Amino acid sequence: MKLCKGHFCGEIIRRREVTGFTLTETRYAPGAEVPRHSHENGYICLVRQGGYTESYGAKTRDCQPLTLAFHPAGEVHSERFHNSEVRSFNIEFTPLLLDRIRRCSRVLDTQAEFHGGAMSALALKLYREFLNDDEASELAIEGVLLEMIAEASRRQAGCERKSPLWLEQTREILHSRFSESLTIAALASTVGVHPVYLASVFRLNYRCTIGEYLRRLRVEYACREIAASARPLVEIALAAGFSHQSHFTRTFKQQTGLTPDQYRKAFQSN
Secondary structure, eight states: OETTTTSSSSSEEEEEEETTTEEHHHOOOOOOEEEEEEEESSSSEEEESSOOOEEETTTTEEEEETTTEEEEETTOOEEESSSSSSEEEEEEOHHHHHHHHHHHHHGGOEEEEEEEEHHHHHHHHHHHHHHOOOOTTTHHOOOOOOOHHHHHHHHHHHHHHHHOOOEEEHHHHHHSTTSSSOOOHHHHHHTTTHHHHHHHHHHHSSSSHHHHHHHHHHHHHHHHHHOOOOOOOOHHHHTOOOOOHHHHHHHHHHHSSSOHHHHHHHOOOO
């Protein structure tokens, strides 16, 4: 089954046409299943509420609140929704706009996913503009969307660059121990390289310092927790590795454009 422009298997809550793409918010009942299908146009999907398991090709992905997935045109996939209502926000591209984007990036031609962090924050910003139907919103929507594509392209370029094993080990340590107080010297000793060399190669491969990468991981964790729970923000800040809530708030806003409280309110809006 191939779905044409603007059509999704769930209940459509609202839809909006903007030059070059269609924005659609959909709702799915708890326990629903959508059989294998594809879409005529490529699209990006942000999970705003609930969760589901998606199968595509021989792979599966677990989609939870703030999961952002890129679906290229013609991709065959199916969904099995979990035991709560799911709401998703979809940005569908026309072939003409996609051709324009391809002049700079092929990121929308491949499957990709992001969990929280800057990409999902941009998608939530896009969602707010989707609801704000004033004279400037169409221009704002296009600007945010292009910013999302640029961010995704940079991340894709970093992933495609072949990295030495010790650098991958460093990255794994950061992901598993992001809430701890880590030092470059200790990391370098663990993976067996000089601290200066580690810092230099890390920045070359990931386009940021180790400290910046660590802060991004902490904010991404906080994004997921804020979206999926009612835990106090100070508790989330401490669990993420921030020693002070003021530092947490400042870092969170630098990376997402919102304070943690504003982020929670934006995510919970209907």
